[in-house]
Amino acid sequence: GAGVSQSPSNKVTEKGKDVELRCDPISGHTALYWYRQRLGQGLEFLIYFQGNSAPDKSGLPSDRFSAERTGESVSTLTIQRTQQEDSAVYLCASSLYLGDTTDTQYFGPGTRLTVL
């Protein structure tokens, strides 16, 4: 596809269950970001993948959160034992970020996660 896609678009789960969120970046984009956006609030950085480098996980809020990326393609964000405070929109973005080029990010539409 032409843009970044995310699935599912909406996910409702019960507290304590695990969830997996998927991001398909733009083909050829080396960088991929996950962000969290709580209702009415700004972006919260979660994790950053850049090529074959070790991911920057400095934004993950707890060890219940993990993410993987297969090469320069699909990424999954996993939240284990979900809590109500995990309810938010999870946004994925990708960029063609080589050397000193700009890091113009292309965002997906997000996955709205609701934990009951």
Added chain:
Amino acid sequence: GEDVEQSLFLSVREGDSSVINCTYTDSSSTYLYWYKQEPGAGLQLLTYIFSNMDMKQDQRLTVLLNKKDKHLSLRIADTQTGDSAIYFCAESKGGGFKTIFGAGTRLFVKA
């Protein structure tokens, strides 16, 4: 450390100019960006400026950069109700370092 700060809200009347301000801490930032998020959507890049520039103009948008003070602003001329959105400031220093976003400024445009 790296930090990008913005005021949270701005309210203007339709037809007036809006000025959204941002400060950042990383003096080695190479690129500075403005993104726009409309309700229920992801972010979209509005414009960006290289750190060796002072100003960039694009139709109704004017970006001003004061590198000495690490201050970036976005001016929207003749603000319209369709400009109501959240505006995010961001900075990166190239070389594969991650981009840092501010918390966003919510712009309300009153008719």
